[in-house]
Amino acid sequence: MRKDFREFKRFILGKKVAVVGIGVSNIPLINFLLDLGATVTAFDKKTKEELKDVATDFNNKGVKLELGAGYLDNLNGFDVVFKTPSMRIDCESLVKVKKEGAYITSEMEEFVRYTKGKVYAITGSDGKTTTTTIISKLLEEQGYKTWVGGNIGTPLFSQIEKINENDRVVLELSSFQLMTMKEEVDIAICTNLAPNHLDMHKDMEEYIEAKKNIFLYQDSKGLLIVNRENEITHDFKKEAKGIVKEFSSNREILDGSYYKEGVLYVEGKEVCKKDDIVIKGMHNVENYLAAFIATKDDVSVETMKKVAETFTGVEHRCELVREMDGVKYYNDSIASSPTRTLAGLKAFDEKVIVIAGGYDKKIPFEPLAYEGYPYIKELILMGATKDKIKTVFDKLEEEKGIKTNIKMAKSLEDAVNIAKESAEAGDIITLSPACASFDMYPNFMVRGNKFKDIVNAL
Missing domain, CATH: 3.40.50.720 (NAD(P)-binding Rossmann-like Domain)
Structure with missing residues (x-):
């Protein structure tokens, strides 16, 4: 209450x-x-x-x-x-x-404690901003006055007296915001969990414990949405006090949401076809599945279908910047972890030229090499982690004989120029750093905008 x-x-x-x-x-x-x-x-x-x-x-x-x-x-x-x-x-x-x-x-704790609106709270290692935005679009399209805050949107506490019982509040919450959160939210969504922010958290266990605060204070009426295909989030079911619904890109879940043979379903009802969704990639299919099952009591299937077929995505997330000489340039600056970069790479139908590297969050880069190599045509490395990432790819070559073409860059501008020289008509170049930006830029948005400026000036 x-x-x-x-x-x-x-x-x-x-x-x-x-x-x-x-x-x-x-x-x-x-x-x-x-x-x-x-x-x-x-x-x-x-x-x-x-x-x-x-x-x-x-x-x-x-x-x-x-x-x-x-x-x-x-x-x-x-x-x-x-x-x-x-x-x-x-x-x-x-x-x-x-x-x-x-x-x-904190501002967010006090907001959640006192707001009158129905609260949707979204966390996860990857996909939380896109899922937050999709949920807000679904609710707005359905006709609700919708407020978006937390990590994105606008600071909400100072507007709290304008929000009423019939409004919907959609919050993107990071592990830092959740570490001290002991407030109840109506609907908690955890998109997935993988190692992240280990520069700030003592270890992976502390990171996971922080994320759990999104649902631990719910009562029996609270709803928790988890990814069935993520071992860590699937385990949250054991500690949930309220209702748990799952989404899956791999199996039928008739009382949840799922993807099967090119179609997205919610509670057994067809919503839309994967090929009709504007934003591409299986990671975005999962983001939609999470949003659909979370909003099923507030939003019609018709509204879900309409949003999926019209929403063009969030800036800095696999964002097409321009096509030049038959080469497409994408800005995926949000990808500040190896798993997020992997998700972005898998969204393309061909191998891509990847610009990666940046601030060291103390996350292992093995997944980028050992899972990512089939999607990489060439890897251009920059920033504080460039040698650390190269070491992991060198290890992959030593152990399995799998070689990735790697070039080293002195700056983002240098990296773009190297990529341009390497690319042929039909190629894709993506900035997908697998690292935070703090060694070179204040945040991923500044990094993404700089990339766009460099590309548009080519």
């Missing part, structure tokens, strides 16, 4: 509140807390010069700023602390302020 937001308004009035991180979701949060009568101090490792107008605006509104190196040194004496999602709860500064008696929370 969700709480009445008036409780929060009474609670926060006059409180000394710390907000850690002055980013996209926390800027509206800070303004909202000020409107609710809190005294706010904002913390960020960025300097006043880097924050520019944001810092000036907050200064003018009476927000105290703790910035730059050692920005957390004065995180003490607060009643409430809103942490940024990527901040671990066991970080020294948070542990210290919690011992003092501070209430530690």
Whole structure:
């Protein structure tokens, strides 16, 4: 049972509140807390010069700023602390302020606790943004006022009083957001799980435990949707307190959703043909199956079919950038793990020229080599992980005699130029890095946009 937001308004009035991180979701949060009568101090490792107008605006509104190196040194004496999602709860500064008696929370936890709308929450290692977007499109097409937030969309907590009981809320939630989540969602969807973010999590077990929080606090009426073909998510059934429905790309599940002989079904009813879906690849078939079974009580089969046959996909996900001299260039910058890159490669009907490499999330690259080689015509490596990835492909050649053509690049621009020189008419070049972007770019969107700029300038 969700709480009445008036409780929060009474609670926060006059409180000394710390907000850690002055980013996209926390800027509206800070303004909202000020409107609710809190005294706010904002913390960020960025300097006043880097924050520019944001810092000036907050200064003018009476927000105290703790910035730059050692920005957390004065995180003490607060009643409430809103942490940024990527901040671990066991970080020294948070542990210290919690011992003092501070209430530690986050924008997303408070939103889920108080929102009146029916909540669909989506997590997984791969496919969560596309599945989140498909679900929101299905609900909108069916006529619901739909709010999209979490990792994508807009920060929702500051808009909470505009959301009513008949609205639908669709949230993409990362393992970082879920680590401290103890709130109930109506419908929880886990697309799949594979090693990811092991630079942030202590180990794979902690990563999986974080993901479980999406369903562990549901009651008997809650609905959990899991991938039958993913061993880890299939295992979640044992701990679920509510109803569990499965989707599968490999077997018939008559009370779930499934793919069989070119057709997608939900609870035994045909929805659409695979070849009529605009966004290609079996990974997108699975994303649709998850979305269909999750929304079956809110959305008609006719609406499902219409969306599948018209939705053109999300930017930076196997996005066609241009065709030049008979060569197609695709931007799959979202692919920040080997499994996500594999899914993208399998979407094409032929071997492709792949640009990969980037920031090291401490994920093993063996799947990229040992499962990916049949789909790769040439591999162009860049970034901090280029030697690490090459080592795995060299190992594959030593062990099995399977050689992959590999070239090394100094930058993304260099990689595109190498790919262009290698390509012949009819080839496909895809940026599908299998790594995060942080060694070269602030996020995958900036990396994808840079790739598009380079390709469009060829």
